[in-house]
Amino acid sequence: MSSVKRTSRDIRTANRYEVLRQIIAESPTSRQELAAATGLSLATVATLVGELLDLRLITEVGFEDSAGGRPRGLVAVNATGGALIGVDIAETYVRVELFDLALNVLARADENMRPGESRPEQVVGHVAAAVGSVVTQAGVEGARVLGVGVSVPGQVDREGGVSEYAPNWDWHDVPLLDLLAEHIAYPLYLDNPLRACAVAELWFGAARGRGDAVVVNLGTGVGAGLVLGGGLHRGVSNSAGEWGHTTLVLDGRLCHCGNHGCVETYVGAPGIMLHLRELAPQSTLLHPEDQTATIDALARGVADGDPVALKVVRDTARYLGAGIADLVNLLNPEVVVLSSWVAAALGEPLLTEVREAVARHSLRRPLDAAEIVLSPIPTDPVCLGAATFALEGALSSFSQRPTRRGAPARSRTASAS
Amino acid sequence: MSSVKRTSRDIRTANRYEVLRQIIAESPTSRQELAAATGLSLATVATLVGELLDLRLITEVGFEDSAGGRPRGLVAVNATGGALIGVDIAETYVRVELFDLALNVLARADENMRPGESRPEQVVGHVAAAVGSVVTQAGVEGARVLGVGVSVPGQVDREGGVSEYAPNWDWHDVPLLDLLAEHIAYPLYLDNPLRACAVAELWFGAARGRGDAVVVNLGTGVGAGLVLGGGLHRGVSNSAGEWGHTTLVLDGRLCHCGNHGCVETYVGAPGIMLHLRELAPQSTLLHPEDQTATIDALARGVADGDPVALKVVRDTARYLGAGIADLVNLLNPEVVVLSSWVAAALGEPLLTEVREAVARHSLRRPLDAAEIVLSPIPTDPVCLGAATFALEGALSSFSQRPTRRGAPARSRTASAS
DNA sequence: AGAACTTTGTAAACCCCCTTTCCTAACCCC
DNA sequence: GGGGTTAGGAAAGGGGGTTTACAAAGTTCT
Numbered sequence: 001m002s003s004v005k006r007t008s009r010d011i012r013t014a015n016r017y018e019v020l021r022q023i024i025a026e027s028p029t030s031r032q033e034l035a036a037a038t039g040l041s042l043a044t045v046a047t048l049v050g051e052l053l054d055l056r057l058i059t060e061v062g063f064e065d066s067a068g069g070r071p072r073g074l075v076a077v078n079a080t081g082g083a084l085i086g087v088d089i090a091e092t093y094v095r096v097e098l099f100d101l102a103l104n105v106l107a108r109a110d111e112n113m114r115p116g117e118s119r120p121e122q123v124v125g126h127v128a129a130a131v132g133s134v135v136t137q138a139g140v141e142g143a144r145v146l147g148v149g150v151s152v153p154g155q156v157d158r159e160g161g162v163s164e165y166a167p168n169w170d171w172h173d174v175p176l177l178d179l180l181a182e183h184i185a186y187p188l189y190l191d192n193p194l195r196a197c198a199v200a201e202l203w204f205g206a207a208r209g210r211g212d213a214v215v216v217n218l219g220t221g222v223g224a225g226l227v228l229g230g231g232l233h234r235g236v237s238n239s240a241g242e243w244g245h246t247t248l249v250l251d252g253r254l255c256h257c258g259n260h261g262c263v264e265t266y267v268g269a270p271g272i273m274l275h276l277r278e279l280a281p282q283s284t285l286l287h288p289e290d291q292t293a294t295i296d297a298l299a300r301g302v303a304d305g306d307p308v309a310l311k312v313v314r315d316t317a318r319y320l321g322a323g324i325a326d327l328v329n330l331l332n333p334e335v336v337v338l339s340s341w342v343a344a345a346l347g348e349p350l351l352t353e354v355r356e357a358v359a360r361h362s363l364r365r366p367l368d369a370a371e372i373v374l375s376p377i378p379t380d381p382v383c384l385g386a387a388t389f390a391l392e393g394a395l396s397s398f399s400q401r402p403t404r405r406g407a408p409a410r411s412r413t414a415s416a417s
Numbered sequence: 418m419s420s421v422k423r424t425s426r427d428i429r430t431a432n433r434y435e436v437l438r439q440i441i442a443e444s445p446t447s448r449q450e451l452a453a454a455t456g457l458s459l460a461t462v463a464t465l466v467g468e469l470l471d472l473r474l475i476t477e478v479g480f481e482d483s484a485g486g487r488p489r490g491l492v493a494v495n496a497t498g499g500a501l502i503g504v505d506i507a508e509t510y511v512r513v514e515l516f517d518l519a520l521n522v523l524a525r526a527d528e529n530m531r532p533g534e535s536r537p538e539q540v541v542g543h544v545a546a547a548v549g550s551v552v553t554q555a556g557v558e559g560a561r562v563l564g565v566g567v568s569v570p571g572q573v574d575r576e577g578g579v580s581e582y583a584p585n586w587d588w589h590d591v592p593l594l595d596l597l598a599e600h601i602a603y604p605l606y607l608d609n610p611l612r613a614c615a616v617a618e619l620w621f622g623a624a625r626g627r628g629d630a631v632v633v634n635l636g637t638g639v640g641a642g643l644v645l646g647g648g649l650h651r652g653v654s655n656s657a658g659e660w661g662h663t664t665l666v667l668d669g670r671l672c673h674c675g676n677h678g679c680v681e682t683y684v685g686a687p688g689i690m691l692h693l694r695e696l697a698p699q700s701t702l703l704h705p706e707d708q709t710a711t712i713d714a715l716a717r718g719v720a721d722g723d724p725v726a727l728k729v730v731r732d733t734a735r736y737l738g739a740g741i742a743d744l745v746n747l748l749n750p751e752v753v754v755l756s757s758w759v760a761a762a763l764g765e766p767l768l769t770e771v772r773e774a775v776a777r778h779s780l781r782r783p784l785d786a787a788e789i790v791l792s793p794i795p796t797d798p799v800c801l802g803a804a805t806f807a808l809e810g811a812l813s814s815f816s817q818r819p820t821r822r823g824a825p826a827r828s829r830t831a832s833a834s
Numbered sequence: 835a836g837a838a839c840t841t842t843g844t845a846a847a848c849c850c851c852c853t854t855t856c857c858t859a860a861c862c863c864c
Numbered sequence: 865g866g867g868g869t870t871a872g873g874a875a876a877g878g879g880g881g882t883t884t885a886c887a888a889a890g891t892t893c894t
Contacts, residue, residue: 004628004647005456008425008851008880015881031843039422041882046843063890069841070889155782165782211421212653224747228645230421235749236629237786242746245780247739250666259778322664329659330641330747332652361676363662365572365582369654425851425880432852448872458853463872486870487860839892848883855876862869 014230015040016395019048020057021203023077024102028061030072049075056081057101057395077102083140084394085148085186086387087127088193088380091168091220094123096130097383098138098145101391103204105379107137118169120179128183147187147390151196151382152176153221155239161190167256187397189389193217194241196385197339197375198225198232203388205337205377212333215375216243216324218342220291222264224327225339244268248323266319269295269342275315280308295345302349313346314353321357328362328370339375340382347374431647432457433812436465437474438620441519445478445493466492473498474518474812494519500557501811502565502603503804504544505610505797508585508637511540513547514800515555515562518808520621522796524554535586537596545600564604564807568613568799569593570638572656578607584673604814606806610634611658613802614756614792615642615649620805622754622794629750632792633660633741635759637708639681641744661685665740683736686712686759692732697725712762719766730763731770738774741789745775749783756792757799764791 018038023029026037035045052058052075059078063071079100088095092115098107109130113123131148154166161177177188198207198215207213207227215225222244226233233240244264245257252261253271265271269291276286276298285301285308287293301309324336336358338351355372362370375381435455440446443454452462469475469492476495480488496517505512509532515524526547530540548565571583578594594605615624615632624630624644632642639661643650650657661681662674669678670688682688686708693703693715702718702725704710718726741753753775755768772789779787792798 006423006428006431008428011423011425012880014423032841042843043845043883044881047881050844066841066890068839068891070843070891072842212650212657226747228650229648231646233629233645233748235783235786236751237749237782239780239782239786240629240747240749242749242780242783245746246743247778248664248667250669250739252667257780322667326663327747329662330643330657330744331650332654332657332659334653361664363656363659363674365654365656366652366659369652369656425849429851449870459872460854460874461852464852483861483870485862485868487862487872489871835894837892837894839890841890842888844885844887846883846885849881851878851880853877853879856874858871858873860869860871862867864865864867 013396015044016048016051017203017392019045020052020395021208023052023058023075025204025208027102028064028074028076030064030074032072055395079104082144082146082394083135083138084146084387084390085131085134086196086380086383086385086390087131087148087150088196088382088386089123089127089150089152090193090382091153094126094130095380095383096127096134097380097387098134098140099384099387103384103387105383106140107134109133109137120163120171120174120176123169124176124179124183127180131184142185145186146394147189148180148184149189149191149196149386149389149391149393150176150180151191151193151386153193155237156190156192158189158191158238161188163190187390187393189386189393191238191386191389193219193221193340193382193385194223194225195232195234196383196389197381198227198241198385199388199392200377200381200385201225201337201339201375202227202232203391204384205339205375205381206335206373207337210334212331213335213337214324214327214331214333215337215339216320216327216343217340218267218269218320218338219340220269222268226331227333228331243323243327246323246326248319263319263323267316267323267342272298272312272316272342276308276312279312283308285309292341292345295342299345299347299349302346310349313349316346317350317353318357320350321354322361324354324372325358325361325367328358328366332366333370335371335373337373337375339377343374430813432461433465433468434620434809436462437469437812438625440469440475440492441494442621442625444519445481445491447481447489447491449489472812496521499561499563499811500555501563501804501807502548502551503613503797503800503802503807504548504565504567505613505799505803506540506544506567506569507610507799508570511543511547512797512800513544513551514797514804515551515557516801516804520801520804522800523557524551526550526554537580537588537591537593540586541593541596541600544597548601559602562603563811564606565597565601566606566608566613566803566806566810567593567597568608568610568803570610572654573607573609575606575608575655578605580607604807604810606803606810608655608803608806610636610638610757610799610802611640611642612649612651613800613806614798615644615658615802616805616809617794617798617802618642618754618756618792619644619649620808621801622756622792622798623752623790624754627751629748630752630754631741631744631748631750632754632756633737633744633760634757635684635686635737635755636757637686639685643748644750645748660740660744663740663743665736680736680740684733684740684759689715689729689733689759693725693729696729700725702726709758709762712759716762716764716766719763727766730766733763734767734770735774737767738771739778741771742775742778742784745779745783745787750787752788752790754790754792756794760791 061076094111111126155164163174201207213227217223224243245262249261253265255262285297478493511528528543572581580591580593618624630644634640641660662679666678670682672679672682702714
């Protein structure tokens with residue numbers, strides 16, 4: 001009996017998120033606007049805004065004229081009120097970004113990992129160094145770091161902070177958060193890049209305010225973050241979204257997962273490179289051993305009208321479109337977001353072709369309901385999403401302290417009566 | 418901004434469903450057992466049971482010894498307290514079943530439709546006749562029919578009661594519920610067979626109490642009802658679950674949807690027949706023009722060890738397994754249920770092969786979490802699911818009347834004090 | 835300048851939901 | 865027939881959201 005148990009507290013949490021999201025998206029803003037945008041009553045918005053003010057996540061920033069009446073008080077994110085850190089552990093590098101509370105990047109650190117460096121201690125060392133670096137760069141006092149979100153590929157036990165399985169390094173049940181806690185004093189939160197991207201879109205991107213969305217992650221690996229019913233769908237063992245190993249071509253290319261014809265082998269960066277190599281082994285676009293350079297060259301090639309580049313992108317879009325059409329039919333989402341660095345690099349040309357391919361493959365009703373867009377997030381979505389996990393964690397840890405000490409009681413009049 | 422708005426009333430509704438489900442599943446039962454099974458407090462269970470008693474959906478049926486103390490009061494479904502009707506409109510027939518409140522079938526009526534009969538009025542006529550027939554057969558007074566759930570294939574607007582698109586008859590925006598209302602005086606509820614099967618599993622079958630489940634529907638058409646987060650996932654335009662037109666074989670068999678290689682063309686009943694015909698055109702198992710007979714013959718063939726039948730089922734299971742593995746990876750469900758008449762006919766042999774095929778194609782973590790089972794529902798799941806829609810509707814329409822007249826006030830002592 | 839109107843935002847009252855606690859009812863055993 | 869035990873109802877309490885009343889803070893009219 002693992003049926004979900006919902007309590008009225010969940011409603012509060014969801015509303016708190018929604019209000020904060022709205023303030024971050026549109027700062028400064030008034031309580032009136034927030035009420036209209038969220039559909040909540042003014043009173044509820046006022047109390048939630050009061051909470052966020054108490055938490056110093058937002059501040060009052062003056063007033064706005066209203067049509068002839070009392071001016072509206074404005075609130076905005078308290079950018080200097082704290083910092084969030086997002087850690088993107090990938091196969092070949094570790095990227096760490098430090099954000100203010102408006103989710104602007106204040107500092108960034110990249111660490112490259114050599115192919116041999118696959119031991120957890122080595123990875124942890126890189127992460128610790130990079131986190132130290134961004135904190136120093138940004139010059140924030142440690143006390144103001146509200147949390148560190150860590151994204152690691154593969155299967156993750158987020159409650160336990162364990163990397164259950166990371167295919168690229170063959171990790172099994174590595175207690176990553178415990179290892180990190182020896183070097184990092186801030187609250188730590190763990191999940192994987194798929195869900196990080198999905199949460200980033202949910203809070204700040206194209207999935208904001210949508211009930212059902214699919215965030216298609218195009219990088220070295222491929223996956224789909226699922227936003228269903230307004231929240232992240234994790235599945236029963238937090239491994240939902242493994243779309244990269246969906247069979248697209250029965251008995252197709254061999255995938256490292258052991259199967260044939262997985263989506264990932266066609267639309268992941270290595271798959272795209274392979275296609276380019278098959279089409280034009282001597283192409284100058286091809287940078288063996290460097291995925292990023294190859295994809296970027298491909299994007300430039302498309303812009304210049306290079307026929308090989310055009311064909312590679314078009315074929316990739318066809319595979320991708322067929323796969324996305326299946327998602328559209330199955331889940332009937334409001335929006336499909338193309339995210340991660342391959343999508344960002346190939347951009348509009350890819351999007352256009354994908355839209356056509358999806359239209360060819362999916363059924364009319366779900367197709368009509370589904371918008372397909374590129375991620376509007378300008379920075380690394382994995383770091384942003386990881387930082388968002390930290391933000392969610394900070395919010396919920398705050399809200400679990402009903403008896404706040406230090407904060408002045410806001411109404412003393414009610415006590416007597 | 419179509420984000421889902423949750424209120425505390427939804428919690429009440431979910432709990433009411435949960436308690437009634439439990440009572441139907443295990444009748445008679447005590448409040449103590451219900452509290453333990455649902456995780457609710459005794460007080461909440463007591464009030465919900467009180468509501469259901471007031472609604473005459475359940476009755477008190479005596480007492481049960483408790484270890485030395487006051488005996489437990491037992492409640493059971495009030496089977497004679499009302500009737501529910503489920504209507505399964507399919508391509509070639511209309512089946513109507515009348516249920517008591519314990520969801521036992523009291524009466525059944527089948528109407529066959531000739532190939533030409535595709536006009537809405539004709540279908541409505543069959544439904545009306547069959548509904549009239551089951552009411553007469555069961556000898557219930559009309560007043561006790563709580564509602565009629567209607568399942569029609571294709572895209573459905575359930576609020577408006579409109580069949581937006583039914584591929585087999587090329588219906589477009591047929592106001593089916595309005596047409597039926599002219600002949601049927603009971604409350605009507607509309608949806609499609611996919612979701613009917615899913616709801617049947619959710620209430621009475623293998624998905625009961627599970628957070629995430631996939632109900633794979635194997636009939637003439639193929640689809641997947643999605644239970645996510647403990648409730649039916651409908652998608653943004655109520656068309657989620659169209660899994661039958663997922664591409665399984667790029668450039669494979671032509672499907673009536675216009676694409677190639679859809680799941681449905683391989684594992685739907687016509688696809689299975691086609692495979693049989695390709696393998697053994699002269700096979701005695703083959704009954705052209707009769708899907709049911711062919712599938713039944715196939716099932717007997719497997720039982721008898723017929724090599725052709727074995728190969729057909731094995732190949733079908735392989736296609737099906739590849740498709741289901743994708744669902745397991747994507748959604749990470751707790752259970753996958755094989756439902757509908759093809760699954761029921763082929764039974765265990767199909768299940769065994771499917772399990773093996775899924776194990777070959779899916780990733781370990783989601784695979785470990787997913788159980789794959791045959792539907793435990795012995796009767797027509799579509800009729801049962803349709804009747805369940807009526808039950809849900811009856812429950813919610815009752816609960817929307819806070820000022821019940823007629824029902825005696827249950828506590829008069831509180832008024833003075 | 836003062837009165838009148840407008841609009842904002844807080845406080846109080848209210849409704850809904852669930853849980854905890856208290857207490858009575860109903861049974862058993864000695 | 866008292867003492868122990870268990871069931872279940874009633875009341876209190878805590879969380880959440882909304883409505884209503886009212887004070888606060890402007891603008892506009894006279």
